[in-house]
Amino acid sequence: xxxxxxxxxxxxxxxxxxxxxxxxxxxxxxxxxxxxxxxxxxxxxxxxxxxxxxxxxxxxxxxxxxxxxxxxxxxxxxxxxxxxxxxxxxxxxxxxxxxxxxxxxx
Amino acid sequence: xxxxxxxxxxxxxxxxxxxxxxxxxxxxxxxxxxxxxxxxxxxxxxxxxxxxxxxxxxxxxxxxxxxxxxxxxxxxxxxxxxxxxxxxxxxxxxx
Numbered sequence: 001x002x003x004x005x006x007x008x009x010x011x012x013x014x015x016x017x018x019x020x021x022x023x024x025x026x027x028x029x030x031x032x033x034x035x036x037x038x039x040x041x042x043x044x045x046x047x048x049x050x051x052x053x054x055x056x057x058x059x060x061x062x063x064x065x066x067x068x069x070x071x072x073x074x075x076x077x078x079x080x081x082x083x084x085x086x087x088x089x090x091x092x093x094x095x096x097x098x099x100x101x102x103x104x105x106x
Numbered sequence: 107x108x109x110x111x112x113x114x115x116x117x118x119x120x121x122x123x124x125x126x127x128x129x130x131x132x133x134x135x136x137x138x139x140x141x142x143x144x145x146x147x148x149x150x151x152x153x154x155x156x157x158x159x160x161x162x163x164x165x166x167x168x169x170x171x172x173x174x175x176x177x178x179x180x181x182x183x184x185x186x187x188x189x190x191x192x193x194x195x196x197x198x199x200x201x
Contacts, residue, residue, distance in 0.1 A: 006107045013114035016145065020118035023125050023141060029133050032125070036141050047111065047148055051155060063163040067151070067170055071144065074174050078140060082177070085184045086133045 008050030015043035028094040037079035143173035
């Protein structure tokens with residue numbers, strides 16, 4: 001049980017650090033939102049499930065389950081409203097033009 | 107293992123703060139602060155287990171809710187022209 005919990009915690013921390021590194025290194029806002037939202041939700045899920053396995057009593061499991069379900073639902077919603085607001089206020093994404101695509105007149 | 111996880115999440119928080127300081131647009135900063143808040147929730151939960159007091163989970167729950175509500179609250183002001191992003195770098199325009 002402790003071994004499984006440690007494995008889940010390790011995986012969650014790896015995802016967390018990778019996501020934060022992606023937010024620091026990616027070239028554009030929209031790519032950073034993708035890195036932050038995906039890795040953040042999954043890392044939170046893994047770390048909270050890893051903590052659920054070593055919790056002392058059942059009440060703590062319920063509290064962790066509440067935070068887990070909340071962040072599972074709210075994380076993608078938050079990133080969606082952020083990107084929608086940025087698009088509405090005309091934040092232009094960085095697009096790399098391909099010669100073949102631009103000459104075929106989409 | 108728990109203490110190593112605390113250090114890893116702390117490093118992620120420092121990187122999110124770096125993006126909040128560096129980020130060229132406003133939305134980069136909002137994203138970084140939201141990320142910082144979610145990592146703070148995880149850090150509080152982990153520190154509660156490290157110290158042997160799982161009662162810190164109440165604070166983590168409240169902070170997750172506050173993080174989301176503050177994100178929605180600051181994005182409500184986006185209907186005005188304050189948040190509009192200029193590409194042409196208008197120098198002489200006042201609000």
